[in-house]
Amino acid sequence: MRFQLLTAALVLLTAPASAATKKVQVPHRYDGAWSIEVVTLDGPCDRAYRYGVQIRRGAATYAGGDFTINGRVSGNGSVRAVISRGSDSADVVGRLGRQGTGGGTWNTTGVIGCSGRWNAERRG
Secondary structure, eight states: OHHHHHHHHEEEEEEEEHHHHHHHOOOTTOOEEEEEEEEEEEEOOOOEEEEEEEEETTEEESSSSSSSSEEEEEEOOOOEEEETTTTEEEEEEEEOOTTTTEEEEEEEHHHHHHHEEEEEOOOO
């Protein structure tokens, strides 16, 4: 009986210490749904379009399936991404603000030369 009480006491004493060493996933301040407007300012690319992007733990994803996004938003809101569809891709840079808006520029890489700007609004 004494051994069981001692074991139970040790478990209770060590539980907070082991719980404190576990890494806690803190939500990223820019996590959530964002509406992105992309506007072409130069080149033969589509003039403008809007799509939804989800940010989770600073990683940007798009569920539309037409293209892929490989991007990150840093803790200070700095955005760096590559958007690609087939062999075509565009480099994206900019910044998201704490007020739920943001923007930046994009440039295609490869044969077709297009460039423009993008604007973002938080949706969720």
